[in-house]
Amino acid sequence: MANLEITKHPGELLLAEINEKSMTQKELAIRTNVSEKHISTVINGTKEISASFARRLDIALGAKSGTWAERQAEYDRYKAKIEEENGITDEELSILKSMKDVVDYFLKIGIMHNHCGDVEKVIQLRQILCVINLDLVPLITYNAAYRAQIKTSTSIDPYILFAWQRMCEILTENVNINKSFDSGKLYDCIPKIKELLFENDPNIMVQQLKKLFADCGVAFEVVQHFRGAPVQGFIKQTSNDKVILCLTIRGKKADKFWFSLFHEVGHLLNGDLNARFVDFDSLSGSMETKADIFARDTLIEPNLYKQFVSSGKYHSLEEIKKFSRYAKVPHWITIGRLHNDEWLDWSYFANEAPSYTWAK
Numbered sequence: 001m002a003n004l005e006i007t008k009h010p011g012e013l014l015l016a017e018i019n020e021k022s023m024t025q026k027e028l029a030i031r032t033n034v035s036e037k038h039i040s041t042v043i044n045g046t047k048e049i050s051a052s053f054a055r056r057l058d059i060a061l062g063a064k065s066g067t068w069a070e071r072q073a074e075y076d077r078y079k080a081k082i083e084e085e086n087g088i089t090d091e092e093l094s095i096l097k098s099m100k101d102v103v104d105y106f107l108k109i110g111i112m113h114n115h116c117g118d119v120e121k122v123i124q125l126r127q128i129l130c131v132i133n134l135d136l137v138p139l140i141t142y143n144a145a146y147r148a149q150i151k152t153s154t155s156i157d158p159y160i161l162f163a164w165q166r167m168c169e170i171l172t173e174n175v176n177i178n179k180s181f182d183s184g185k186l187y188d189c190i191p192k193i194k195e196l197l198f199e200n201d202p203n204i205m206v207q208q209l210k211k212l213f214a215d216c217g218v219a220f221e222v223v224q225h226f227r228g229a230p231v232q233g234f235i236k237q238t239s240n241d242k243v244i245l246c247l248t249i250r251g252k253k254a255d256k257f258w259f260s261l262f263h264e265v266g267h268l269l270n271g272d273l274n275a276r277f278v279d280f281d282s283l284s285g286s287m288e289t290k291a292d293i294f295a296r297d298t299l300i301e302p303n304l305y306k307q308f309v310s311s312g313k314y315h316s317l318e319e320i321k322k323f324s325r326y327a328k329v330p331h332w333i334t335i336g337r338l339h340n341d342e343w344l345d346w347s348y349f350a351n352e353a354p355s356y357t358w359a360k
Contacts, residue, residue: 007078009045010071017061031060048072085119092122092134095159099125101226102163111170129166137162157228164229168246169236172219175210180241181217183269189216190265190298197258197330202356209261218243218268225249233264237273255336255353259295266294300327300337314338317349 018028025043029036034053041047049057054068061068096103096118103121106112112124122134131137138158189212196212199205206222213220223234225248236244245264249257267273272287296302304327313319317331320338324331332353338344 007075010049010068010075011043011045011047013071014049014057014068015043021061028060032056048076084123087133088119088122089133089135093118095134096122096125098157099159099163102160102167105224105226106163106167111167125163128170129162134159155228155230160226160228161231164223164226164231165234168221168223168234168244171221171223172244172246175214175219175221177214177217177219177242179215179217181237181243181268181273183271186213186216186218186265187269193261193265194298194328197333202254202354213245217241218245220245220247222246223248232260233267235264235267235273243268243273249356252355252357253336253353254330254356255332257356258299258333259336262295262298263291266291266298270294296337299333300329305334305337308334309338309341309343314343315348317352320349 018025025039026036029039032039032053033056038047038053042049042053049068049072051069054072055065057063057068058065103112103125106128107114111128112121116124125134126132129137131140140162192212193209196205196208199208210220219242221244223246232248234244234246238244245268247257247260247264249260267287270287270290272291304323308314308323308327311319313323320334321331324334327334335344335349335352339346339348
């Protein structure tokens, strides 16, 4: 821990100043029109320099305007920092330790800075999470689905989950969005989004997705996944009516990514946008069912899929590819659907879907 002797009290600086000028405390009292006792209490460190007295000192000592106010402010800031450091609890240090993966990633991408001890890292996390004590994180109110998951799931760490959410907000802060969220435009944009199913370079694909979403008032980002935050998406409407949409996938498989993406788009188009909406992997209910149906039917036209399944030709990779060309989707999208619907065992054509190596 640091100590206050590193930064001197302005009263000590004042004493040094008048000694240098061969000025007595009595003379300073006369020049500033205050009592000698007032001067003495400031010099002894038992009284702060008020804004009014700071201005008088600037004049009496021939200093630049604001000099003594800034010296008092600098001391106050330093004192507050020391008090903050001394107020860090053992529980907060334990929370920091449990968030090692998050902290390491925040250091990697520059959200936090390194070359400091655990105390400073706790202070940085407080600032990032916007709480004066890390212990307060579980008490913050979330949406109903968020609270329900926290209460019922042993796989969720509220600190990691909250940090993940803040990361989503931070990483989309600088996305250039010039318009409010437009659900109609997003719906009309779906064919262009689907065209990117065939983009072989996932980095180009993500950049194109960002442009398309931005044109609809949506700041899109693919974010890191952390153990303790079993989520697939995060949606938030900002104060200026724009929307944040973040997606994370744990397996990196392309079919899972695209289904998750259209699932989140389904939430946006179905009007499920609250102030914050955290979409958990294990979440169920009518909203999730509707979003799943939207993703399913948007990727593959329902009647075409029904006809293909009825034909019984789905055990042939060549027939799957033929159907997929007709349905205008990559064949691995069809395979993922057949796996999910249990028409095919998961071992069939399991490696057809590419892995997105950009997944963080």
